[in-house]
Amino acid sequence: MRDRGLGRPAEAAAPGSTGPARVLVLLYGIFALAAGARAGVQLATRFQEAPLAYLLSAFAAAVYVVATVALARGGRGGRRTALAAILVELAGVLVIGTLSLADPAAFPDETVWSGYGRGYGYVPLVLPVLGLLLLTRRRGA
Numbered sequence: 001m002r003d004r005g006l007g008r009p010a011e012a013a014a015p016g017s018t019g020p021a022r023v024l025v026l027l028y029g030i031f032a033l034a035a036g037a038r039a040g041v042q043l044a045t046r047f048q049e050a051p052l053a054y055l056l057s058a059f060a061a062a063v064y065v066v067a068t069v070a071l072a073r074g075g076r077g078g079r080r081t082a083l084a085a086i087l088v089e090l091a092g093v094l095v096i097g098t099l100s101l102a103d104p105a106a107f108p109d110e111t112v113w114s115g116y117g118r119g120y121g122y123v124p125l126v127l128p129v130l131g132l133l134l135l136t137r138r139r140g141a
Contacts, residue, residue, distance in 0.1 A: 024130060025071045028067045031123070039055075040058075053109045056112070060112040100113075
């Protein structure tokens, strides 16, 4: 007898759901945790010093959470959600990265995306590119 109370069965593993895809999910999870913890501490203790920077870091953390869950979920809906989150992430890194270099006074403290993610070893700049490559590779598979 089948227990329908637990929801539908998990989808079969899609090509690419191991190896690089799992590493990417792990990286997004780590960045969600790092950006969220950093933003949480900054918002709670120093909000008045640089509210825009700290709110942008919190937004970046939320984007990383959405991307992590969507990539881990997989399937058509997961890929669509991941694509949207990763495109927002890439736009954020490029726009905030450029603005933070063009007008440093507007960002008295760094965000996750400041200087194209230099505070995180430029991983915030590389991560969405890898995510987009993975999603396009999966689509073609």
